[in-house]
Amino acid sequence: MTHSGSGAPVWWRETAPTWRAGGWTIALRGDELADIRRGDVVILRAVRAVVRDAGWNTVPVSVIDANLGAESLVLQLRHEGLGAAVISTLTVDLQGDALRIDWDAENLRDFDTCRVGLVVLHPPSDAGRAITATHSDGSLERTALPDAISPHQPIMDICALQVGDGDGDGDGATMLRFDGDVFEMEDQRNWSDASFKTYSRPLALPYPYALRAGERVHQVITLDAPLLPPAAQKRRAEISLVEGGAFPLVGVEASTAPDGPNPQPSSPVGDFRIVELNLTTPTWRAALARAAADGLPLDVRLVTDADPAPLAEAAHALADHRVIAITAFDSILHVSERSAVEGLRTALSAAGLAIPIRGGARSHFTELNREHRRIPDDVEGITITTTPLFHSLDTEQLVEALAMQRLIATQTVEMAAGLPVHIGPVTLRPRFNNVATTPQSAPTLTDLSQGYGAQFTGADDERQDARELAAWTIASAAALAVPGVASLAWFETWGPRGLRDASGMPRPVADAITKVAALAGRTLLWGGSPDGLLWAIGARGEDGDIILLANLDRTSRPLRLTGADTSPLEVNVGAGEWLRLHRAHSSTRLSRQWTGAPRVPDGTARDARSHRPDPRSI
Structure with missing residues (x-):
């Protein structure tokens, strides 16, 4: 992230250079080959060479040199950090009318990795299209890319793909051939990414795995697509709003930042305050007190390892507060599996509390999509959250996630089967790494001098200060507020992930949240x-x-x-x-x-x- 001369974070990168050859165009966004088009048609959302560490974190990449020639595009890359050092050459050129993308990488240092290779992002507009996969044994599988977000890989063991049937689907068929490894596909809309991703090294193989110094990785992707006539001119943009029941209540998460030298004033923004209490750490009592100080009803999220003693202590601690709902998440699965819910119900009963119990996932829609059958049927609402910057940190990804948030909201409402849906807190970056292969950092003190939760396990983003984040949040509200969604929440009250900074100064996004929250209690127009x-x-x-x-x-x-x-x-x-x-x-x-x-x-x-x-x- 860079800053303007005024010191404000820059929302959009400088205009990406574009490479053109043989009817193909590619926007070069840093190391990413983006918006790969044949004529006017977007064939692929992106192709990128990625290196992940043992915890699925992305190793930082630098573009050492970029040569956009008449016949080829060549990038010299260096992936370095998190224990890795990989140098590579990414070459794009033509083979007749086809586009060839060649990645040749050399590993310089022994390290453990979960993935090293090319990833292909297919646009979400491919949903519902016919697709034929060629498997490694030469057999063909004819299917279609799913319209609904698929919880698991829709296609495995990929050597080649034909996307579209090439006969009357309006934009012809795209052929992709993959060399250098066995690939498979996952539905990245689970994480609000606007793509289906085809990647190498099947997840069924053990990971992390060792990559030795001197080892090379060589992969090639070949694209072939027809050059179609220019598309008709787009019509004027129009949005039609209709009534959709009650406007959702709006909440904000309590700050997880460390205490500063001066206490933060209470925050009146929103209808309720979310607070996540990790009962496996010593800060949960202090976190509860901080959230309650705002004087708003509490939406309590408990992270538990099913030990009944902390659950009982938490239940008794809640007796002195206004709690509108409580959700228990298993500390390993990150969903409200039955033992966590039953343990919570027992603890509340013993404390003499009658608080509505919800169930859901605390990480991504992915876990709800895959594990919702673990959630008992007798919960009183479904809770999910989502973050747009799990796989990529680009602003393009941040904006493209909005349409995926709409898809996540509508699919969650369908899955909830009549139960009210509660979405949030929505944050720019993940509040914790749910796929970490090693234990995450945690506070060691009982007070909040170190902070808690996302302060240890999450990530900050400088775009929290950007004025455009206010517009993004309005758009996020428009995407997520569908009939059946009872509440929405974004960000934290203050701190690096907050509506206000650590000094108490409001960020531009604070006004947007205030304006959205003022609509609660009215009739939704969506x-x-x-x-x-x-x-x-x-x-x-x-x-x-x-x-x-x-x-x-x-x-x-x-x-x-x-x-x-x-x-x-x-x-x-x-x-x-x-x-x-x-x-x-x-x-x-x-x-x-x-x-x-x-x-x-x-x-x-x-x-x-x-x-x-x-x-x-x-």
Whole structure:
């Protein structure tokens, strides 16, 4: 992450250089070959050479040299850190009309790894398309990429793939051939990544495994796709909002940061406070006290190893607090498996408490998707969280995750089968590494001078300070607030992952959360996004409709807003900005407030049926 001259974090990288040859185009985003197109059609979301350490952490990579020639694209890479040192050459060139991607890597240092090789990211638009896999024995498997997020690998033992049937599916068929290893595919939408990933070294093989100094890894991927006529010009972006039951309650997680020299003031933001108490660590009592100090009802998450003694102590400690719900997660599986839920129920009963018990996953939608049958049927709600930056730290990944959040929310509601769904806290980076192969760091003191939870096991992101994060959060609310979702939560109250920094100064995202939280108790107005970049969410009350709009694109965008039993409205939303609109039921005029940077005075605009809003007032 870099910073602008003003010191603010830069949201978007500089424009990525583009390589073009033979009807193919590739955007070069650092070490990533991104948006690989044949003509106007996106064939692959990306190809990247990755090195993982023994805990599945990505080894940092540097581009030593990049040569974008007329006939080839050549990157010299160095993966170094976390005990690894790998140098490699990534070469892209043409073989007739086909594109050949060749990666030749040399390991310089003995280390243990979970993966070293090329990964291919297929776009989420491939969902539902016919696909034919060629296996290592030469046999063919004809299937389709799943529409719903697949809990497990949809295709195994891959030597080649034909994506699309090439006959009437609108964009022809893509052929991919993989050499150098056996590949398989997973559905990365589980982690809110906008892709299906084909990767090497099957997960059925033991990991981590040793890679010796001097060993080489050589892999080749060959792409072939038809060059189709240019696509028709896109229509104007439009979002239609409809009523969808009650607007979700909005919460924030209690800070996990270390205590500073001056106590932080209580935070009134939101309807409730999430606090995760890891009963296997000594800080949980202090964490509970910090969360309760905000004076809001508590949504308590317990991490337990099923030892009944800490569960009993926690239950008695909760008796003095307003607790709206409690969820127990197994400390190894990270889901509410039956023994954790039953142990919690026994502890609450012994303490004389009648608190609603929820079940779910504390890591990613992945674990809920794979392990939901472990959750007892008699829980009173389903809890999940999601983070957009598990596999990649690029802002492109952060923005693309929004459309995947919508898919995760709708699929969770279906899985919940009528139980209310509670999503959050949503954070930029993971709050802990659920696939760690070694024990994670933990606090050793009973107070919060060291912090707790994500302060030890998670990661910070400088984009927490970015003004664009406010627009992203509005868009996230629009993506996640579908009928059946009862509550949403984002970030922490203060600290490096908070709405305020450690000194107490509010970040731009704080205003966005406040505006979303103000909609609770009204009727939800929700709709889809035309492209994953423009989003809208609203709420209807006796005083009229309040609508929040967000634009995550790099440029200002016009938007037509329809539905919600009101006349259409045309607005323009600045790049990385968001708007708050209010329409009173008794008037055709619209009060408009621009919130973000730069700030402009409030303006008014007539109904779009009779007057196009003056762009200067927007």
